[in-house]
Every structure is written in C-alpha cells, then in structure tokens.
Amino acid sequence: MSYKTLLTTLEEGIFTITINRPDKMNALNRDVIEELSQAISEVYERSDIRSAIITGAGEKAFVAGADISEFTSLDAAGGEALARKNQQLVFDRIEQAPKPIVAAVNGYALGGGCELALACHFILASENAKFGQPEVNLGLLPGYGGTQRLTQAVGKGRAMQLIMTGEMVSAQEAQQYGIANAVVPAAELLNAVKKILLVIHTKAPLAIARVIACINNFDHTQKGYDFEIRQFGECFGTADKVEGTNAFLEKRKPVFTGK
Incomplete structure (x- = not known):
C-alpha cells in the first residue's frame, strides 16, 4: 500500500x-x-x-x-x-x-x-x-x-x-x-x-501475542492474575507449545509456526 x-x-x-x-x-x-x-x-x-x-x-x-x-x-x-x-x-x-x-x-x-x-x-x-x-x-x-x-x-x-x-x-x-x-x-x-x-x-508468535495481552491487562487485583491464567492455559492448546516443549526435551531449536 x-x-x-x-x-x-x-x-x-x-x-x-x-x-x-x-x-x-x-x-x-x-x-x-x-x-x-x-x-x-x-x-x-x-x-x-x-x-x-x-x-x-x-x-x-x-x-x-x-x-x-x-x-x-x-x-x-x-x-x-x-x-x-x-x-x-x-x-x-x-x-x-x-x-x-x-x-x-x-x-x-x-x-x-x-x-x-x-x-x-x-x-x-x-x-x-x-x-x-x-x-x-x-x-x-x-x-x-x-x-x-x-x-x-x-x-x-x-x-x-x-x-x-x-x-x-x-x-x-x-x-x-x-x-x-x-x-x-x-x-x-x-x-x-x-x-x-x-x-x-525466534519465539512462538501466539505466546508473544498473549504476553502483550497479559501485560496490557496488568492489574494488582486477582482480575489480572486470572487473565494471565486463562492465557497460559490457552497456550497449551497450540502446536507451538508442543513444538517448544519437544524441542527443549530433544535439545534442539524450536521451529514455531504460529499455530
């Protein structure tokens, strides 16, 4: 454009x-x-x-x-x-x-x-x-x-x-x-x-997106922590989480796809 x-x-x-x-x-x-x-x-x-x-x-x-x-x-x-x-x-x-x-x-x-x-x-x-x-x-x-x-x-x-x-x-x-x-x-x-x-x-794109969301929702009360907990849990449903943990255990660099 x-x-x-x-x-x-x-x-x-x-x-x-x-x-x-x-x-x-x-x-x-x-x-x-x-x-x-x-x-x-x-x-x-x-x-x-x-x-x-x-x-x-x-x-x-x-x-x-x-x-x-x-x-x-x-x-x-x-x-x-x-x-x-x-x-x-x-x-x-x-x-x-x-x-x-x-x-x-x-x-x-x-x-x-x-x-x-x-x-x-x-x-x-x-x-x-x-x-x-x-x-x-x-x-x-x-x-x-x-x-x-x-x-x-x-x-x-x-x-x-x-x-x-x-x-x-x-x-x-x-x-x-x-x-x-x-x-x-x-x-x-x-x-x-x-x-x-x-x-x-080099990091997982979906994890980075959730980091941004969590920090933007910073709150001294439990509300902020609850938001982080939900975002953390959602990461466990991603292919990047599987790749990242497998790569760590296999002692290699991860290849993230943003999925």
Missing part, C-alpha cells in the same frame, strides 16, 4: 513505519492519523509482518506533537470526539496489537508524539531524543492516553510533575524514569530495535 504521509518498508519480517513530514516536525494531522490506522491494519492482517517499528523522518523529530491548527475550531464535544476517534483508530490499536510494535524515537517526542511512543510496546531512543507532554501550555491536557500510559511508565508522582509542568526530559532522563528501555547513538537506533525484534521473531 502507498501512503502520502508515511514511508514503509518490510525487511526480515519487520515493518518499519516512518512518519514523513519532516518540514512539520512530523506533527500528527488528520492525514497522518488515518494513514497510521491503515498501516497498523497491515500489521494486524499481513502474515509476512512479524513486528513493526514506528519512527520519524529526519534528524530532529519523532513526532513533535499534534497539528494544533486542527484544534482551533473544536468545542468541548468536538475535542472529546477527536480524542476518542484517534485513540480508537491508532493509539489503542498499537497498544493492543498481537505483534510487537516498537517506537524508535529519533528526536522530539512531544504531546501526541510522546503519547504515540508510549502506546508502543516499548521504546528505544536516540541520544538526541526529548520527551514531554506540554499540553498544559495550550490550556489542554494529554488526550491520546498520555495521563494513563505515562503514569504506568514512571509512577504517579513523576507523571504529575511532568504533565503539570509541561517540561521536556532528555533521552537519558527518559531511560532513568522508565520511559525508554535504552538510549543509543542516532545512527544505530533502527538497527538496535531490529536486533531486539529479530530475537523476538
């Missing part, structure tokens, strides 16, 4: 989605949201895609926020409808995808850009990356899951401070706080993500 605002490539089962508006710091506008939704559908539907990377074009920005010009005509009902629609189209579908989707943050990840990265299953950042939720400077707050996902990543107190001040943090601080898993030189960023994904590709 061809896109106007995205560049996509598929190599070794890894679908790289690059938001391609470098002159606008890769800001999220209506077209980008709609095309991201289509690209995420490819991840869900195509069997030749095992995992995905989301990144930004150029050296300055991953995504430096939403296109604020699209906000000016909205009232309260319109703002709520926009947030609900875009979360359902893109952010929630990334988080719930049954295949790993990783953010390669190569510059500014601000506002909706930070929320896009947080919706991914994990984040690697370049040394020049910066993260922030500056919506309060516009009289707004994060509307694409930022209050929820940032709190899960960094804890209540730090999320309160970061969102209420609107301050940016460096890649190194983001790693320290638990936003980014690792910080690498910009030239090595995509290869670093691909190296991790290729390891994940």
Whole structure:
C-alpha cells in the first residue's frame, strides 16, 4: 500500500513505519492519523509482518506533537470526539496489537508524539531524543492516553510533575524514569530495535501475542492474575507449545509456526 504521509518498508519480517513530514516536525494531522490506522491494519492482517517499528523522518523529530491548527475550531464535544476517534483508530490499536510494535524515537517526542511512543510496546531512543507532554501550555491536557500510559511508565508522582509542568526530559532522563528501555547513538537506533525484534521473531508468535495481552491487562487485583491464567492455559492448546516443549526435551531449536 502507498501512503502520502508515511514511508514503509518490510525487511526480515519487520515493518518499519516512518512518519514523513519532516518540514512539520512530523506533527500528527488528520492525514497522518488515518494513514497510521491503515498501516497498523497491515500489521494486524499481513502474515509476512512479524513486528513493526514506528519512527520519524529526519534528524530532529519523532513526532513533535499534534497539528494544533486542527484544534482551533473544536468545542468541548468536538475535542472529546477527536480524542476518542484517534485513540480508537491508532493509539489503542498499537497498544493492543498481537505483534510487537516498537517506537524508535529519533528526536522530539512531544504531546501526541510522546503519547504515540508510549502506546508502543516499548521504546528505544536516540541520544538526541526529548520527551514531554506540554499540553498544559495550550490550556489542554494529554488526550491520546498520555495521563494513563505515562503514569504506568514512571509512577504517579513523576507523571504529575511532568504533565503539570509541561517540561521536556532528555533521552537519558527518559531511560532513568522508565520511559525508554535504552538510549543509543542516532545512527544505530533502527538497527538496535531490529536486533531486539529479530530475537523476538525466534519465539512462538501466539505466546508473544498473549504476553502483550497479559501485560496490557496488568492489574494488582486477582482480575489480572486470572487473565494471565486463562492465557497460559490457552497456550497449551497450540502446536507451538508442543513444538517448544519437544524441542527443549530433544535439545534442539524450536521451529514455531504460529499455530
């Protein structure tokens, strides 16, 4: 599929989605949201895609926020409808995808850009990356899951401070706080993500999908544990479980089929 605002490539089962508006710091506008939704559908539907990377074009920005010009005509009902629609189209579908989707943050990840990265299953950042939720400077707050996902990543107190001040943090601080898993030189960023994904590709796809589902359903109460128990049991009905256990006992590498 061809896109106007995205560049996509598929190599070794890894679908790289690059938001391609470098002159606008890769800001999220209506077209980008709609095309991201289509690209995420490819991840869900195509069997030749095992995992995905989301990144930004150029050296300055991953995504430096939403296109604020699209906000000016909205009232309260319109703002709520926009947030609900875009979360359902893109952010929630990334988080719930049954295949790993990783953010390669190569510059500014601000506002909706930070929320896009947080919706991914994990984040690697370049040394020049910066993260922030500056919506309060516009009289707004994060509307694409930022209050929820940032709190899960960094804890209540730090999320309160970061969102209420609107301050940016460096890649190194983001790693320290638990936003980014690792910080690498910009030239090595995509290869670093691909190296991790290729390891994940050697694992059972149905098990990976259930890992994502269980972690997304994390709950301190028994509800979360019960969900994990059910997913664990379902794995026992898969051909990959038979192959994995047999390979272990036979001291060989498993060949998983995703069945």
